[in-house]
Amino acid sequence: MTIAQAKTGRQNWATNVQFQAKKFEAPETIEQLQEIIQAASKIRVVGAGHSFNDIADTSGTLISLDGLAKFVEIDRDQHTATFHGGMTYIDIAPVLHRAGYGLANLSSTPHTTVIGACMTGTHGSGDGNKALADQVSALEMINADGELLQLSRATHGEKFKGMVVALGGLGVVTKVTVDLVPTYLMQHEFYRQLPLANMLAQFDEMMASGYSVSIGSRWQSEMAELVLIRRKLADDQAVPVSPAFYGATLIGGELFANYPMERITFQENGTAAPWYERLPFFNIRSTIAGENERQSEYFVARKHGVDALRAVNALGDQMSSIIKITEIRTIAADELWLSAAYQQDCVGIHFSWVAKDEEIYRFLPILEDALAPFNPRPHWGKMFAMAPADVRGRFPKMADFQALLSEFDPQGKFMNDYLAKYVSPSA
Ligand SMILES: Cc1cc2nc3c(=O)[nH]c(=O)nc-3n(C[C@H](O)[C@H](O)[C@H](O)COP(=O)(O)OP(=O)(O)OC[C@H]3O[C@@H](n4cnc5c(N)ncnc54)[C@H](O)[C@@H]3O)c2cc1C
Known part of the structure; x- marks a missing residue:
């Protein structure tokens, strides 16, 4: 059998994880993939490698599906x-x-x-x-x-x-x-300098003011630097944009002077484009490099959102040397066992960090302690420092998921260090 030259990168996108796999494979057919899996004693598959921890890694064979024909x-x-x-x-x-x-x-x-x-x-x-x-x-x-x-x-x-x-x-x-x-068209609107006091006082109202709303703060002043509202357009027609939003003011492209404009979806406030040109921050035509980026994210029940944000705000000084920006988002409850939004509407508090790994890992326990009263669930694909038992305890259906793992993979072929640490019942 000819296995295509493995295209898989040997590290994740952010370059903070060097994959420990002994073999890298990129099969071109499902039959080749089945043979590789049958032959392996330890195996995982990596997607785009955009996770910031070792969740995709394995001590055995790491597969990329890049070699399969697209359809x-x-x-x-x-x-x-x-x-x-x-x-x-x-x-x-x-x-x-x-x-x-x-x-x-x-x-x-x-x-x-x-x-x-x-x-x-x-x-x-x-x-x-x-x-x-x-x-x-x-x-x-x-x-x-x-x-x-x-x-x-x-x-x-x-x-x-x-x-x-x-x-x-x-x-x-x-x-x-x-x-x-x-399919649908959307427009987006960017505002700058939202008073934090307004955000904390009228959080629910603000987050309800568009189909998708994000607030960005560095916690270094009394202002959140950025508000991004994405609006779904009825009849595909752009709607007038208000010059102000709860004390924040509408901005042009100047805030993104550090970003090459072709990388991001932000072009002009209030212009209509298909959903995939407006919902993401990064443009589909761009390639983005990851070595300067690190991320963490915690989810708290919506009812705790504002108190959790206050707790984060109180840590502004302590994160000043590593914070790029926090993105605050809301997510509706679902029924997926390991979802952070399992049976609870959530506020997601995301942190983009400067790539100073030691400082980040020194700060994460401080951040996690401050959020502990709100029972935060970590993002599975980002950096966190919570004790494994705490992680397991935050997901009410963890025991059912453990049973599913045993049913599908009794020999632990897909088990890696990450799963053994955070999910395995014996850890
Ligand atoms: C620039 C950037 C922006 C981001 N923005 C967001 C955001 O807005 N919201 C958010 O929630 N997260 C965000 N993330 C996190 C990101 O969405 C997750 O880390 C996601 O898992 C990455 O997808 P991936 O294809 O790179 O998967 P990988 O990191 O490669 O893998 C993730 C997991 O999926 C498994 N997997 C991959 N393919 C398969 C397969 N075919 N079969 C079985 N298992 C598979 C892997 O084994 C691994 O366990 C962002 C990350 C980056 C780098």
């Missing part, structure tokens, strides 16, 4: 799209739009694979918008024995809720089916 099949009766497990949102979004379809939401970068994003509970923003994994209605997956399984919301009911945000622990997903919505 998108649209089912116009079911309003779903199916594509292979190595494909990114960049691969699928324009195809869906041309076919008259859209996805309900996206994260800030379309550069991730769809399934890699869903496996870690990736989300965008919006009071009514759930984590991206909620869009997934079916998976084709190869299990540890090399068998091709068909799994779906319709046929697997309750258990399917544990299969999409699954940290890559159950097998290698070869096909993903997602629910579609009719």
Whole structure:
């Protein structure tokens, strides 16, 4: 069998994780992939490698699905799209739009694979918008024995809720089916210098003022630096933009002087474009380098959101040397067992850090202590320092997920150090 030259990078996108895998493979057919899985004693698959920790790593064989031929099949009766497990949102979004379809939401970068994003509970923003994994209605997956399984919301009911945000622990997903919505146009509006006092006093009102709202703060002054509102357009018509937002003022492109403009979706306030040109922060035509970026994110129940933000604000001085920006978003509750929004509407408090790893890991326990009264759930794909038992304890369906792991992978072929630490019942 000819296995294609592995294209997999030996490190993650941010370059803070050097993969320890002994072998890297990029099969070109499903049959090759099945053989590789059957032959391996330890194996994982890496998507775009955008996670900031070792969740994708393995001591054995690390697979990339980049070698598989790309396809998108649209089912116009079911309003779903199916594509292979190595494909990114960049691969699928324009195809869906041309076919008259859209996805309900996206994260800030379309550069991730769809399934890699869903496996870690990736989300965008919006009071009514759930984590991206909620869009997934079916998976084709190869299990540890090399068998091709068909799994779906319709046929697997309750258990399917544990299969999409699954940290890559159950097998290698070869096909993903997602629910579609009719395509739509959006506009966005950027405001600067939002008084923190206003944000804390009128948080719910502000977050409800668009289809998707993000607030960015560095916690270094009395102001949040940035507000980003994404509006879904009825009749595809742009609507007038207000010059002010709760004390913040409308801005042009000057705030992004440090970003090459072609990298980001921000072009001009109040101009209509397809959903995938407005929902993410990063432009689908860009390539973004990761060595200067680190990220962490914690989710608290919506009812604790404002108090949690106050607690973060009190730490402004202590994070001054590492904070690039915090992005505050809202996520609607879902039923996915390992989702941070499992049965609770959430506020996501995301931190983009300067790439000073030692300082970040010194600060994370301080941040986590401050958030502890609000029972934060960490983002599975970002940096955190919480004790493994605390992580497990924050996910009420963890025992069910552990049972699913044992059922799908009794020999622990897909088990890696990360899963052993944070998920395994014996850890
Ligand atoms: C610039 C940037 C912006 C980001 N913005 C957001 C954001 O807005 N919101 C948010 O929530 N997160 C965000 N993230 C985090 C990111 O979405 C997650 O880390 C996501 O998991 C990355 O997807 P990936 O394709 O790179 O997956 P990887 O990091 O490669 O893998 C993640 C997990 O998925 C598993 N996996 C991948 N492919 C398969 C497969 N075919 N079958 C089974 N398992 C598989 C891997 O084994 C691993 O466990 C951002 C990250 C970056 C770098």
